[in-house]
Amino acid sequence: MAPVSVRSIRKAYGSHPVIHGVDLEIADGEFVVLVGPSGCGKSTLLRMIAGLEDITSGAIAIDGRVVNDAAPRDRDIAMVFQNYALYPHMNVAQNMGFSLKLKKADPAAITTRVNRAADILSLRPLLERYPRELSGGQRQRVAMGRAIVRDPKVFLFDEPLSNLDAKLRVGMRAEMKSLHQRLKTTTVYVTHDQIEAMTLADKIVVMHDGVVQQIGAPMELYDRPANTFVASFIGSPSMNLIEGVYTAGDGEAFIKADDGTGLPIAGRLNVPAGERVIYGIRPEDLVAGTNGLPAEVLVFEPTGAEAHVIARIATSNVVVVLRDRRAYQPGETIYVQPDLSRVHLFSKSSGKRIG
Structure with a gap:
């Protein structure tokens, strides 16, 4: 050795x-x-x-x-x-x-x-x-x-x-x-x-x-x-990445996707308002429910213990990992809520992680 x-x-x-x-x-x-x-x-x-x-x-x-x-x-x-x-x-x-x-x-x-x-x-x-x-x-x-x-x-x-x-x-x-x-x-x-x-x-x-x-x-x-x-690269399915602009107002901060959809974050970022960023969330950290971000189902992939739903949020295609037995149909709208403690943010210009 x-x-x-x-x-x-x-x-x-x-x-x-x-x-x-x-x-x-x-x-x-x-x-x-x-x-x-x-x-x-x-x-x-x-x-x-x-x-x-x-x-x-x-x-x-x-x-x-x-x-x-x-x-x-x-x-x-x-x-x-x-x-x-x-x-x-x-x-x-x-x-x-x-x-x-x-x-x-x-x-x-x-x-x-x-x-x-x-x-x-x-x-x-x-x-x-x-x-x-x-x-x-x-x-x-x-x-x-x-x-x-x-x-x-x-x-x-x-x-x-x-x-x-x-x-x-x-x-x-x-x-x-x-x-x-x-x-x-x-x-x-x-x-x-x-x-x-x-x-x-x-x-x-x-x-x-x-x-x-x-x-x-x-x-x-x-x-x-x-x-x-x-x-x-790390993770399968890989992390969902959505481009947007950091928006901070009166007591509120979020990432505004290019179509105007507001992507929630846990708090303010140490970057100027208006900065272009990339919003990252892993497929298993998107929880389906009755409210949250609307996502149009594009493809439904059952894998056995779980199902992968390819859907469109804002202008981006994302993957959602679900563990229920329901089959979703293309064109159907589901609502997903990101776990804010597991949101990742990156600089659009450098690609580096924002602390």
Whole structure:
């Protein structure tokens, strides 16, 4: 186990910069998830930590040692890829122990460590099988087992669950969480799936266009997003965002949407009246009732335990999460009341959160 320090890291391909000065401290034993849309730079940053990409400027330290010029094999890391990268002519035990065999480790020690990893991952009955005889989830566990037997200081995962079906991903997330709780190995995990990020991470790093947008615990990012990008990226369904103007009168303050609809807030803001702002409210924080904001139903989506109603408030389409069993029809008007303690406000010009 070891801390990882990323200091002012920049990466450019020729004259095209893709990582713009990332600073990140990962504590010993911490599970950190890099999340963001495709092309945001998260996999590039992971590959620089692994030594698979050169660093344009800045420094990366693992366990206090700067590793900028160290080869991947000398960084004491283990990486698990999206495509498993198993050797088809080797059985599970041989795949898991191959890196130790290359290091000319004692065969008895290899067997012991392979068996230990197999027990952790419930792979003992599969040790004699070949990759072609395994399911996708079993192959992913073998790839994880190959990393575990090396007993590295840091695990690096590059979208390891993206090839699995939805049900299997849920099961593998639970297995990975349990695995980290047992091994306590420092882990850096890349995904574009914010649900994976929320469920797995001790700390999430949200990236966009090579820039870190916010770093924090999952619920910290969910409850207090730093800007509109984080607000819209973290959460499923994503936060509803409605543009308007901050309006403050005699003892009353609200956000006036572009069609004149008044959106309620809990108190006055520390911005000038007339300032353009973005009003944010999560779908589950809109409560349907007999009064409140009128919303025209556009689409009704039953999901089982709850229903998602896509409706129009003011000039914006919003999502409302409802837990009753009633079916709403397109064109119907419902009334929703926002929980004022959970309203989020952002500057229209900068996109940053207004305190």
